[in-house]
Amino acid sequence: MVDLVAQLTHRRKGHTLEAPFYTDPAIFKADMEVIFGRHWLFVGVEPDVPEPGDVMVVDVGTNSIAILRDDDGEIRAFHNVCRHRGAxxxxxxxxxxxNLVCRYxxxxxxxxxxxxxAEHMGEGFDKSCHGLxxxxxxxxxxxxxxxxxxxxxxxxEELSRVMSPYLKPHNLRETKVAYQHDLIEPGNWxxxxxxxxxxxxxxxxxxxxxVPLFAYGFGFSxxxxxxxxxxxxxxxxxMLNDNHEGWEAMGLPSREVDRLDDMVTGFRTERLPLxxxxxxxxxxxxRACKKLMGDMxxxxxxALHFWTQPNSWHHFMGDHAVVFSVLPIDAEHSLLRTKWLVHKDAREGIDYDLQNLIGVWMATNQQDSDLVGYCQDGVRSVGYVPGPYSPHTEMLVEKFTNWYVGRMLAHLAETRAVA
Structure with missing residues (x-):
């Protein structure tokens, strides 16, 4: 059994994690309990449940969650488990x-x-005590x-305070999901x-x-x-500074905010030129879509970039948005779920061509999945030792890893204190 506290405490700054963090089922179980069981997880968008009665199911490990819009238009979430016998x-x-009806x-x-x-439960049965x-x-x-x-x-609340002005002009509530793609990546989350x-x-x-990115926008030596x-x-x-000034004059907050590893709900955002x-x-x-989003x-x-710990990243442009979530499957496999959003009135084949809309990220996701698989193959080997991150181009990887280590240690410290 891996000594999780020792591994976390002695992790070398600026380097990848030890191999068990990517392969060990016991550490994966701890990840699911601490990271995915105790933090805010991105799971979808309001247009996934656009009308009252619409339901979306999301699986987080062994937990199935039903997200639905109720009859008054409010979005709610419940454990997807009947209170009778657990079906x-x-x-x-x-x-x-x-209504939600259990098939059992x-x-x-x-x-x-x-x-x-609930039939046949007797006179003393109180339905009000058995809601979802x-x-x-x-x-x-x-x-x-x-x-x-x-x-x-x-x-x-702090995340919302900072990010709402960045996201509001794109008005995601007035979009629709043009396409969703699920990809099983052969690697640890x-x-x-x-x-x-x-x-x-x-x-x-x-x-x-x-093709649409500037080479100097993501770090260099x-x-x-x-x-x-x-x-x-x-x-x-x-150019970046000029664009930020111009966009902000248009009412589009654009400058970098980086809280990736100094908040429990870590995040980062910045609008970058294309x-x-x-x-x-x-x-x-x-543009891929003739109809622009929201107030654009x-x-x-x-492209407004928005990342959250532990499981999402997003890109918001004038004409469409692409949102990504990562949901662990087991120690060595993960689900990458990608959704492309366009204005709710946009018509496929008239306002946008679907293949043009999704082409760049469909290719990129598969390429990234292959790279993740190469890494997973490598960390299984006895030849693997933690390698150094580039201080110029991988500083945000270090922030993710630092956030992960910090959150795991904080939980373990709380557990010891209670014991």
Missing amino acids: RLVHEEKSTVG HSWVYDTTGQLIH KPVHIRSLEGLLFICLAENPPQDF KLTMENNRECYHCGANHPELT PEELSDEERVHAENYAC AGDGESHTMDTK TNAKAG
Whole structure:
């Protein structure tokens, strides 16, 4: 059995984790209890349940969560478990219901989770004591987060305070899910997140993604630049500042906020310019959808990046948004769920071509999945030792790992204090 406290305490700063953190089922179990059982998790968007009675099911480890819009339009979340004998209530990922009816013994719950019908339970049976068990849920301008803990982290309010002005102009509540893609990645969830938190690998592995991106937007080593490259880097820095000033004058908050490893609900955001025509994450860098999102009036609004610990990243452009969630399956496999959002009135084939909309990230996701698999293969080997992060291009990977270690140690300290 791995000594988790010792491994975490002696983790070498600026380096990857020891192999068991990516392979050991016992550590995976601890991850599910501490990280995915006690923190705010991104699981979907309000347009996943656009109308009263719409239900979406999300599985977090062994926990199945039903997220639904009730008859009054409020979004609620419940454990997807009948209060009678524990049968799963909703079996499809997406469905529409009048009430929630258990297939086993036909117990019936309304859309607020209250038990409204249960035959043959006797005169003393109190239906009001057997409603569905609620799960904490919050909407951040249309992004849905749940927390399985009895007492969720209180700093979601700070996240909301900072991020709402950045997200509001895109008005996700007035969008629809144009496409969803689920990809099983052959690696531990932390490898998926580490891969996302850097673009050191992008130039050699992402020919589609790098078309709309500027090379100097994701870190570089100043001492390695030629005179010409240094001029390009300085020009990029000036362009970034000019764009931030211009976007903020348009009412689009844009400047970097980085709270990745100094908050329980860690996050980071910044709006970055796009190359070429500068409109969208497409192969020709032009908008993918004719109808712009929300209050956007200019397609050349760059791409707003938003990352949350422990399991999400997002890109919001003038014409569409792409949101990503990572849900662990076991110690060596993870589900990457990607959704593409467009204006709710946009028409496929008229306002947008689906393949053009999803093409860049469909290719990029598969490329990243392959890279994660290469890492998973490597950490299984006796030849693996923790390697150093680049201080110039992998500083945000270090922040993710530092956040993870800190949250695990904090929980273990609380556990020892209680004992």
